[in-house]
Amino acid sequence: MNINFLAAVMILALTGAFLPVINRVFRISGILGAIISSIGYVVSLFLVIISDQGRSILNSFFVTDDVSRLIGGMVLVASWMTMLVIYWITEKDKFVNELIGALMISTAGALLLISAENFVSLIIAMELMTMPTYLMVLFAFDDTSLEAGVKYFFNGALAVGFMLFGISLLYGMTGSFEFAALAKNLFKDPLVALAAVFIFAGFGFKLTAFPFHFWGPDVYDGTCPGVAALLTGISKSAAFIGLMRVIYEAIPVISKEFTLILAVIAAVTMTVGNLLALAQKRVSRILAFSSVAHAGYTLVAFAALSVPVSVTGILYHSVAYVFMKTAAFLCFAVFLFIWGARTMDDYKGLGRREPLLAALFLIFLLSLAGVPPMAGFISKVFVFTAAVDAGMTWLALIGLLNSAFSVAYYIWIAKQMYLEEPTLDKPINDSPKKNFVLIPLAVMAVLLIVLGIWLTPVLNASAVYAAKVGF
């Protein structure tokens, strides 16, 4: 790992850790808190960008390559924007600084996770990312969030348990946790396959892939939507990258055997996610099930692991996903805060009430649906190109059909916002500073459109990574 990258992680984590302390001592207001944490984000973003210069440390634990710099930057931006929105919608809550602190520490964990190249550091990073979110899910302190928190905690613990078991099997065979050493020493063996199954299962929980997806929608729906934005957007994107490193760097010998299993899981995950999303009435649950479906699309790229385009597919989808899903949930959060809008019926006519916010939400929904020129479209092109290239045209067809059917519920939300008469008359929280919250969302919308046309950064990073893992 590069020392600048480590510094970025440390600064982020320390800002997060000391924010509540500063608040208790100095009683900082919302704006001051946002400024302090923004400074933390900006400094660590800067350090991530320049992180290829400087001394290396902790070499067998973490790696700073193009992927960790690219995804790290994207995750930081998404998390920063999430922080701004959360401050805006929970400004008066006395625990908001604790929440933001936990968000920053969790993001630091995500940064470590995307650069982990050792199973020990992978588990540490993953837990650093997850532990603060256990707390955050409970933040609303009501019954539903309590239920969500318990579900989330037990599923998370189970996931880590599975992964540790798989890792211990690998360690028993090779005596090493390092990805590179494992790749060199592992051979095709039923025990290795068993270990891989357990590791995949652990990631399956994190990614809400079928059949480990049941907790996802309940938790995303039960907690406050700002936290759900972190869980479905940022954490999941980081977990995609973690799984990518495991598959390509640690267990390449055995992972090709899993192609068909991954393909079937991908097909079932997206179908289940989309079908259940179609049946939902609450917007947060629609977004939650669409997040399950998107895990399926990414798994299509994982299933196509015999071709280099799969790397591009995974990376592009993670980049697009971190913005569109986070931002979609944040839009939901803002609508919930201002109008108390939860269900599809509440969304009627909101396009007229909040023209700009609704327009931004529309951009994120269209991107999730894969309509050009948003990044969600080009990422799907790469994902399904990978599947066709790997000789799985059937999987690409299932995925594309799923993607087309998913348009039904995304466009349904758009329909409610723009084509129906309003049902909600009065906002429950009308703030005169309403337009400030549009800025972070607009930043993400612009990034989505830019990344939908300017492919160079992601494609270069994926080309470098594909070369590194030997394509």
Add this chain to the structure above:
Amino acid sequence: MVLLSMILLPVLVAPFAWLGERLHKDLPKYLSLAVGAFLALCTAYLLVKYPGNGNGFAFHEFYRIYPPFDFNLHLAVDGISLVLIAITAFLAITVTLSSWHVERPGAFFFLVLIFLGPMVGVFASLNLLWFFIFWEFTLVPMFFHIGIWGAENRIYAAMKFFIYTHLASVFLLLGIIVLYLSTGTFEFEKLVGVHLSPEIAKLVWILMFIGFAVKMPVVPFHTWLPDAHVQAPSPISVFLAGLLLKMGAYGLLRWELFLFPQTSKFFAPLMAFIAVLTIFYAGFRALAEDHIKRMVAYSSINHMGFVLLGLASLTAAGISAAIYEMVGHALIISLLFMIAGYIHHKTHTWYISELGGLMKKIPGLMTMFVIGVLAAVGLPGTAGFVGELTVMLAAFDYYGWIMIIVPLASALGAGFFMWMLQRAVFGPLREGFENLKSLKELPLVENVPLAMYIAAFILVGVIPAVVFNLYNPVVNTFAQLFK
């Protein structure tokens, strides 16, 4: 820069139209008109500068986006795209004039403008992925146009339109992906004459054909169109019939017939069968239709059947005729949709059986309607005559006497239109219409676009060479591939 500015300028002006409504209610429509004029000027420039021999593409513009993946914005036009871009510019102006008194003009013209830019992009893009990007994006403004300004059942129609056509695009996208993986390029000029194994070529052909056939639309992929047309406001029906359907035929011609001549030859009988089926099915449906706009919609499908038939002949004459039919269809059907919309607006009914004797009350509008109907059934001297005649000649030439059934269908078309005229326009005035206050002639500004359509289709009907000469050299060059 000309082509790029034709794509970008409408999109960039669009937000000003939206926000401009707050400054002044009339600002959006003037902006839209200005953009229409800009598009027309650019088209005029392109037409003047276009090298007459027309052998291939001119006005190349190349913008590097990501060369290793062949994802570059490559714009250029040949005679075929030039004709369709000219129609885009023409319809931009006429639709703006027809929507002069629309409600919520800011949002309406915002959507019109962000529709026009990608529309030019569809016809000017020589990169298949960019073609698809422009192609897909046109759905979004169309969805809102139908859903917000449409008739009673607008939301159903808008949802059906979006989901149905997006689903079709999925097949097109899959075809594009397979094609890219087999050839490694999205560029039209690199793809021409590229060699694919027959199985792959057939797979790509079928996948892409589904996407184009739904957009055209041809039977049995047409069911979204009558709903969309009936519910859409009339100016948007003009966009649908005049531009959106043309995208399908253009895509089929540019990205299938020209790229895979041998595979197209293999599938030509299938195309011809679908075309004849479309012509007959839509003709009979129109005959049975009491709803005046739905009738025009089915007659529109009927005409697209002629376009497909011309393309299916795979001869220079047939393809030229099909393109000509596209031009004629765009102009004639637009007029009919506009007037059908006005009839509903004035009489508050869509049903032919509830109309009668309109000629007595609004002779000016009805005269234009009769002219439009006569053009649609193929009156000599209008674009309709030249289009259908040339398509039929080409089809006879290629498929022989079996095509004798097509003129029968043409007679069917004349039948349903004449019957409609007799019931709705002529004859005794229907009770209750004498005192109907709304039943009066149009204000001048709304007559202008109607007169423009009539002038245009008579012009290209009397002097077909103005259109044919533009693209005949290109078509002749490509038709060599089918030999």
